[in-house]
Amino acid sequence: MPSYTAPVKDTQFILHEVLKVTASGIPGYADLEADFTGAVLEEAGKICSEVLAPLNAIGDREGCQIENGIVRTPTGFKAAFDQVREGGWTALDMPEEFGGQGLPHIMGTAVGEFFSAANQAFTMYQGLTHGAASAILAHGTQDQKETYLPKMTSCEWTGTMNLTEPHCGTDLGMMRTKAMPQGDGTYKISGQKIFISAGEHDMAGNIIHLVLAKIAGGPEGIKGVSLFIVPKFLVNADGSLGARNGVSCGKIEEKMGIHGNSTCVMNYDEATGFLLGEEHKGMRAMFTMMNEARLGVGMQGLAQADAAYQNALSYAKDRLQGRDVTGVKNPNGPADPLIVHPDIRRSLMDQKSFIEGARAFMLWGAGKIDRAQRNEDAAADGLISLLTPIIKGFLTDEGYEMTVKAQQVYGGHGYIEEWGMSQFTRDARIAMIYEGANGVQALDLVGRKLAQDGGKHVMAFFDLVKGFIKENEGDESLKKDFLDPLKAASKDLQAAGMFFMQNGMKNPNAALAGSYDFMHMFGHVCLGLMWAMMAKASSEALSSGTSDVTFHETKLATGRYYMARRLPATSLHLTRINSGGDTVMALDAANF
Amino acid sequence: MPSYTAPVKDTQFILHEVLKVTASGIPGYADLEADFTGAVLEEAGKICSEVLAPLNAIGDREGCQIENGIVRTPTGFKAAFDQVREGGWTALDMPEEFGGQGLPHIMGTAVGEFFSAANQAFTMYQGLTHGAASAILAHGTQDQKETYLPKMTSCEWTGTMNLTEPHCGTDLGMMRTKAMPQGDGTYKISGQKIFISAGEHDMAGNIIHLVLAKIAGGPEGIKGVSLFIVPKFLVNADGSLGARNGVSCGKIEEKMGIHGNSTCVMNYDEATGFLLGEEHKGMRAMFTMMNEARLGVGMQGLAQADAAYQNALSYAKDRLQGRDVTGVKNPNGPADPLIVHPDIRRSLMDQKSFIEGARAFMLWGAGKIDRAQRNEDAAADGLISLLTPIIKGFLTDEGYEMTVKAQQVYGGHGYIEEWGMSQFTRDARIAMIYEGANGVQALDLVGRKLAQDGGKHVMAFFDLVKGFIKENEGDESLKKDFLDPLKAASKDLQAAGMFFMQNGMKNPNAALAGSYDFMHMFGHVCLGLMWAMMAKASSEALSSGTSDVTFHETKLATGRYYMARRLPATSLHLTRINSGGDTVMALDAANF
Numbered sequence A, B: 001m002p003s004y005t006a007p008v009k010d011t012q013f014i015l016h017e018v019l020k021v022t023a024s025g026i027p028g029y030a031d032l033e034a035d036f037t038g039a040v041l042e043e044a045g046k047i048c049s050e051v052l053a054p055l056n057a058i059g060d061r062e063g064c065q066i067e068n069g070i071v072r073t074p075t076g077f078k079a080a081f082d083q084v085r086e087g088g089w090t091a092l093d094m095p096e097e098f099g100g101q102g103l104p105h106i107m108g109t110a111v112g113e114f115f116s117a118a119n120q121a122f123t124m125y126q127g128l129t130h131g132a133a134s135a136i137l138a139h140g141t142q143d144q145k146e147t148y149l150p151k152m153t154s155c156e157w158t159g160t161m162n163l164t165e166p167h168c169g170t171d172l173g174m175m176r177t178k179a180m181p182q183g184d185g186t187y188k189i190s191g192q193k194i195f196i197s198a199g200e201h202d203m204a205g206n207i208i209h210l211v212l213a214k215i216a217g218g219p220e221g222i223k224g225v226s227l228f229i230v231p232k233f234l235v236n237a238d239g240s241l242g243a244r245n246g247v248s249c250g251k252i253e254e255k256m257g258i259h260g261n262s263t264c265v266m267n268y269d270e271a272t273g274f275l276l277g278e279e280h281k282g283m284r285a286m287f288t289m290m291n292e293a294r295l296g297v298g299m300q301g302l303a304q305a306d307a308a309y310q311n312a313l314s315y316a317k318d319r320l321q322g323r324d325v326t327g328v329k330n331p332n333g334p335a336d337p338l339i340v341h342p343d344i345r346r347s348l349m350d351q352k353s354f355i356e357g358a359r360a361f362m363l364w365g366a367g368k369i370d371r372a373q374r375n376e377d378a379a380a381d382g383l384i385s386l387l388t389p390i391i392k393g394f395l396t397d398e399g400y401e402m403t404v405k406a407q408q409v410y411g412g413h414g415y416i417e418e419w420g421m422s423q424f425t426r427d428a429r430i431a432m433i434y435e436g437a438n439g440v441q442a443l444d445l446v447g448r449k450l451a452q453d454g455g456k457h458v459m460a461f462f463d464l465v466k467g468f469i470k471e472n473e474g475d476e477s478l479k480k481d482f483l484d485p486l487k488a489a490s491k492d493l494q495a496a497g498m499f500f501m502q503n504g505m506k507n508p509n510a511a512l513a514g515s516y517d518f519m520h521m522f523g524h525v526c527l528g529l530m531w532a533m534m535a536k537a538s539s540e541a542l543s544s545g546t547s548d549v550t551f552h553e554t555k556l557a558t559g560r561y562y563m564a565r566r567l568p569a570t571s572l573h574l575t576r577i578n579s580g581g582d583t584v585m586a587l588d589a590a591n592f
Helices: A006-020 A034-062 A079-085 A107-118 A120-139 A142-152 A282-318 A341-376 A378-409 A421-431 A438-449 A454-474 A478-505 A508-512 A515-543 A549-566 A569-577 B008-018 B032-060 B077-086 B103-119 B120-139 B142-153 B282-318 B342-374 B377-411 B422-430 B438-449 B452-472 B477-504 B508-512 B515-543 B549-566 B568-577
Strands: A065-067 A070-072 A157-162 A177-180 A186-199 A206-215 A225-231 A232-236 A242-244 A247-252 A265-276 B065-067 B070-072 B157-162 B178-181 B184-195 B206-215 B225-231 B234-235 B241-244 B245-253 B263-275
Touching: A006 A034, A006 A107, A006 A515, A006 A549, A034 A079, A034 A107, A034 A120, A034 A421, A065 A247, A079 A120, A107 A120, A107 A282, A107 A341, A107 B206, A120 A157, A120 A206, A120 A225, A120 A421, A142 A157, A142 A206, A142 B245, A157 A186, A157 A282, A157 A438, A157 B282, A177 B245, A186 A206, A186 A225, A206 A265, A206 A282, A225 A282, A282 A341, A282 A421, A341 A378, A341 A515, A341 B438, A341 B508, A341 B515, A378 A421, A378 A438, A421 B184, A421 B422, A438 A454, A438 A508, A438 A515, A438 B103, A438 B342, A438 B452, A454 A478, A454 A515, A478 A508, A478 A515, A478 A569, A508 B282, A508 B342, A515 A549, A515 A569, A515 B342, A549 B549, A569 B206, A569 B568, B008 B032, B008 B342, B008 B515, B008 B549, B032 B070, B032 B077, B032 B103, B032 B422, B065 B245, B077 B120, B103 B120, B103 B342, B120 B142, B120 B157, B120 B206, B120 B225, B120 B282, B120 B422, B142 B157, B142 B206, B142 B225, B157 B184, B157 B282, B184 B206, B184 B225, B206 B263, B206 B282, B225 B234, B225 B282, B282 B342, B282 B377, B282 B422, B342 B377, B342 B515, B342 B549, B377 B422, B377 B438, B377 B452, B377 B477, B377 B515, B438 B452, B438 B508, B438 B515, B452 B515, B477 B508, B477 B515, B477 B549, B477 B568, B515 B549, B515 B568, B549 B568
Parallel strands: A157 A206, A177 A206, B157 B206, B178 B206
Antiparallel strands: A065 A070, A177 A186, A186 A265, A206 A225, A225 A265, A232 A242, A247 A265, B065 B070, B178 B184, B184 B263, B206 B225, B225 B263, B234 B241, B245 B263
16 A cells, blocks of 8 residues: 655755745745744644545545435545644635635645645545635625635635536537526526536535536627636525525546546536626636646646655565666565666656656745735736646646656556555546646647737746856856756747747747647756756755755755756757647648 | 447558568468458458447456456456457467468457457457467477367467566566476476466366466576466366366456456466476577567557547547637537647647557568568568567557547546546556566667677668668658658667667666667657658559549658657657766665
């Protein structure tokens, strides 16, 4: 059975030695002293290792069951959810006004990774609640906030997001769910939504559905979509639960993974709904939730990769098979451990260098969100908006690939369910799909985000990379192993952007045919930047006589691997992009 | 529910227009007229579409069940197996002497792809039987051949291969299963084997296990391993079934996929075994089977990719979502089909160009095997021996990736089991693992095959590529789109080989750290060569006024995509290889 240990030390390194959070000038960050964050992370790690991780395989095996519309979660989920609630883990970065602890988003992200890694299916129940609460916080009336947020902060009530219908996912303009105004400010919602994660379950007293629907008589297409709050139980004026609303779960889906999370078909039959935000501005309100969800999903890619890697590493150290070609390493045993073999090393280094880079990227990105919100910094907001599809698309693609690599380390034992490695792969697979399939992320990046505000944000990113290189190129070892490769990769990325600028206007397909490659090369450059930043921090620690020489030397060696073996992928992506759209679009659809 | 249509036309194109089989001078090939092969392939395609493919999802859902040591296969499997047997499909390329049809291996390969694509779990029962029969054919006594081969040819009896034990898979020298000589030429076999595909089931009258074991008192390690025939029921002198042998299935494994195939723990308790081949030469005998199995597994990669692709393609044509950015394509519908979107095209072209290239590679390789066997051609034998790990490793890695891409085309519908796309991914996953995990294939390629016979075979491969380029570079369009990229990729591959030669002797890790990349770049060059050969055939057909202009123009366009977008991966692989082993091996195992 797999186990999970939260990477507290690595997270602390990123927060304090790389990002230097307390000195960053973001309101609330001054309180994030290393002792404090360390204590929070240790506690979080404990509940993850001891409570959530042991339920992961159980959730996979048992799945959720539906009987007469009632959904039962796997054995132990409810008790664990109570424990998570009681520990205050669901309220970490929610506003104090509604019962939260008011910590910055970066702390929610740091802890969120651990929870996702320990048990993705379980953590989704609280993750979706957080997203729904954020949408109410951003767009709700004071009354709506007071009605829903305290209970959602504590996860006494959970939340959902309802977008997809059987005939439309990405193209929400086609949606059929209707909202009929009742003249009293409420609406009657009718229609069917599918793939609703945590749509129905037995772990919360109420479920607050956020539902996209079209108000009768409104504009056609996406411009006629509004967002509604549709609680499972209506809430009385005194906050107590009232009548059951007209919403029910018709079916739960059999899925490849995340069996512990109930993926529901939700039927709305004249359910009472309350408008959230403005009429016909539903997409804007939904995107508050969606952007948060996309970052959370990117984090799932990292989290599953780490959970899988930790187990693959321990298997590689334990399993005796074959001999080191350069000389026996375990003379008293019948064979050497797998980890002596170069190809196993390659796989483990791929995983390790991705995971640590991605962790830095997530936390650095969370810092931008805090800066955007707490400092009302438009540049930070623009940058994280640009990077959101990369965090989602790149980290989930790579994260999935890493779970496949981790599984591979086990040989045949990776394929049987007994060892639990298959679950990481099956669970990680969904992250490439939900909250906008990764192809849609690439389209968002190239078709929308790149040119946003006149291309200001992508220029800011390049300036940031350039600035970092310039500032540090006096350090010879940093320059050769980190800055030079980063510069080359960044040049590839700029060349790709240039290709899009020169060709995209006259032939959009020439740019869009390269969108997926662009998303990946951008992701690599981001991780390259993170590795350069981490290398700098570790170099500084070593030259200032740190007591933890091994940690920092390992960090530098891991970074060198990324720069030498992973980052050069930008060049292949550029070759593909430069080949244009013609070979991609050459065939008539009928001739495939 | 997914469907499957055998790609008869494409296979015919490869056999007759690319490989020109009837003119190839291989004994038996002259009979492979297009009418004949077309009729065989059509018939094979029919049983695959109508009988095997519909059982694929059932097999996945039901799996195999064990009760009191008796294993029940999924509903419909037994009846379908009877139908396959009666159609003579299991006997296609077996020798006529033992009831086979004596067709060349290339025909078995062509048909085998269809069977694997339609239902991998099902087809493994006959595939393993074929492999076991080949080992008996190559190493058995006349008496053993007469006893087992007729029934195995018809699959009245099925076969298995028993290598893995709980503590050893790759490193078979550690094996514990013992063989005690009984003085009468027989042995008593005792021990436990795991991951035995088709180890026990209800579809055949007898199961002929080929079991690796160590004869008591023999040499230590891999040099003391012998191969034994251990039938489930002993066979009387008159060919009738005798006593039940001391072999039983202790458990069947829960797996990620191929649920329709019973993966068994087999317990041998003083079971009567008959030596196959020589004492202590078991590995050699097993490798007859293993090499055949590796090629068959490579084919599974291609087959699952094609089955998944066919369904993804039809979904991409049917599913309406979004609009073509260059102008509405389906003005009467609410949206355009997915296939208008460039990123969906990219995914479909990745799949299509891999599948058609891989199919040519498989059939071309099968031709080499026929040439090696039927013409006793040592050069062909050396070449296919070199390419076997590439066919296994590269085609299964890429094949798996393609099933993931096909699944992705479905968005959320790809993740739920209802649509069947998850099964292709889960089934394809095993092919990267069994018959030697792909890392072991890479090790075999770089550590053994590359330098075999003084590097003669790899030089022959380069000569072949060079010769093809030289012969055809007068054709300008072929030169630019196909030969130049092939030349560049082949140069990358040679440079990598050079790096290994210069560094591998003094530091084996420098070479082995690049083995996986080398396997992939070699695979790309092979597919590049195939695409150049196919482009030549299609160019010739077009200039000689073929009636099927669309087929050949599509073929050329698909090839151009591969050359422009897939083949340049060789350059990234070379960069990684040239970075050496230092970054890969830098960490102390304890510091990961």
